[in-house]
Amino acid sequence: MQAEKVQQVIGKAREFLGSPYLWGGNSKEGIDCSGLMLQAFQAIGHDVPRVAGDQQKIGKYVEIDELVAGDLIFFTNQPGNTQITHVGMVTSTDYDNDIVNFIHASSSPKGVMEANALADWWQELYVGATRPEVFV
Numbered sequence: 001m002q003a004e005k006v007q008q009v010i011g012k013a014r015e016f017l018g019s020p021y022l023w024g025g026n027s028k029e030g031i032d033c034s035g036l037m038l039q040a041f042q043a044i045g046h047d048v049p050r051v052a053g054d055q056q057k058i059g060k061y062v063e064i065d066e067l068v069a070g071d072l073i074f075f076t077n078q079p080g081n082t083q084i085t086h087v088g089m090v091t092s093t094d095y096d097n098d099i100v101n102f103i104h105a106s107s108s109p110k111g112v113m114e115a116n117a118l119a120d121w122w123q124e125l126y127v128g129a130t131r132p133e134v135f136v
Contacts (some may be wrong), residue, residue: 002135005044006070010091012043013103021105033087033105036112037109040089046134052087059130062101064117067093070135072112073102073117075125084127090117 013036015028022030026038034052039131041048049055056074067073067090076087088104100117115122 001002008043009040009070010089010103013037013040013089013112014091014128015116016105019105020025020111021107031105031112032126036103036105037087037089041132041134044134046132048132053084054089056084056128056130059132060136062129062131064126064129067100067117069093069132071129071131073100073129074127075122076127077125079124082127084125086125088115088117090129 016031016036019028019107020030021032023032034050034055037049037055037082038048048058052074055072059072068069069090069092071090073088073090074084076083077085088102090100092101092103093099098118101114103114103116105112
């Protein structure tokens with residue numbers, strides 16, 4: 001069942017909550033955004049590319065107002081840029097209250113955390129989103 005796979009992947013990603021950010025990292029001692037997605041998908045035995053930009057290619061494009069848990073959401077590092085530099089995974093949505101929560105490895109002191117993709121900060125950096133083929 002797809003919903004069960006989605007919850008397994010999200011659950012694995014949440015095991016990393018609070019882990020510090022480390023560029024190129026792939027463990028609880030330090031992990032980056034694409035490494036977090038790699039670890040999460042390994043929970044269901046599904047391999048994904050190591051780099052955020054390549055991870056965008058593993059699914060079908062989804063509009064921001066159609067996101068569901070398990071979708072990958074991509075960002076850039078500066079407004080107006082379209083080069084993908086960051087990835088997270090949608091964990092829950094509540095469009096009535098303008099909430100699309102996603103988990104990601106932040107370079108802030110919080111490390112792996114959840115945030116709202118509809119917050120102004122993230123909207124300025126939003127590039128797009130995909131639904132991984134393993135969930136379709």
